Amino acid sequence: MGNFIKIGIIGDFESERPSHKATNEALNHCADYLRINLELQWLPTELLERDTDKSISKFDGLWCAPGVYKSMKGALNAIQFAREKDYPFIGTCAGFQHTVIEYARNKLGLNDAQHAEYDPHASNLIITALSCSLVGETRKIFINKNSRIYKFYNKTEVEERFSCNFGLNPNYRKLIDENGFKVVGTDEKGEVRILELPQNKFFIATLFQPQLSSLSTDPHKLILAYLACTKEFQLLLPGLMRLKATKPSSY
Template sequence: MYRWVRIAIVGKYTDLSDAYLSVLKALFHASVVIRKKLVVDMVPSCDLENTTKKEDSRAYEAAWKLLKDANGVLLPGGFGDRGMEGMILAAKYSRENNIPFLGICLGMQIAVIEFARSVLCLPDANSTEFESETKHPCIIFMPEGSTTHMGGTMRLGSRRAYFHVKDSKSARLYENKDFVDERHRHRYEVW
């Protein structure tokens, strides 16, 4: 017997039908494997912000209802700082309410920023992508990248990551190896 699972995708491009197509397909395939009927709610991240609360309270309330009704929250990739604070609010809501959460690319950066601000008590923590002179940079431009050329400057392909803390959850997930080779496609990394 199937049971429903409701996932909120909180992002910047929710009004573009194919912007998150690969994410939607992955969610659909995962739902088939676990024998659950998938319901995906697209939540515009800007609608979670206080600015929208003042300008369009209905959109604000609708966005928060979708987020609160979700069984899981996914923050996908994106570029620029538009809607970023709404994504941070979604990450915080998920963490504080033990809602399963997945941050992909920018979504993972947002999760790190939210954790630094809320848990580590660094209210001005940010990514250097959004605030180059932030007092507490937790996401930085990768050291070997070019700051002047945008095209073809992403870190692509396999990259070795070393575990500096041997008894961490991450190390245990990789069977306590000293390092792991992972696929990358990004310009920024956790500091």
């Protein structure tokens, strides 16, 4: 089965949180399906506030988990690393929400972009309460046929499970999409449910949680695609590191 694939899970693990248990279980049974040896490590967000590159560059992929983070700064640092260094990345539920904030702050220059759950009175709320709670809900999602994620599902309509109360503020949808973070999945009301960076190897944010519906007998296609990409990335990484080490200085 080859070497271990190392996945760093951005989040503060809670053993009794169903989404956290589901994240571990889904990654493991999807890895078994692909005959991949997998090593998982949860990365507490407070430890990602400094020396982030050193903490996470050893991983082959990063997953931003659902839940409440002790440090938004730490989570955003890790997401920025994955985006800029082009590491395989997926953010689900709260991971989706924080991926949007990271992009808004560090790519679009909206330094005060904020999450309503952290600061409901902030002047630039890019993540706001959903019109209807999606906790425990299963909903249809319509996928753009020209997207990368369509290649994983090979369907334009799927059903996914949610467990969230917050999503992208609709007023920012056009700004996000037109500046590269493409809206590729929407619900029946046209609200954003999936975003992807098409130029990256694998950089996807979903408001739903694929780990909640993945089964050992029916592993989720998105998680399988993510792990397949991390395996490819692992093979490329030594060469990339050597290239970086031998690259001449520009000074």
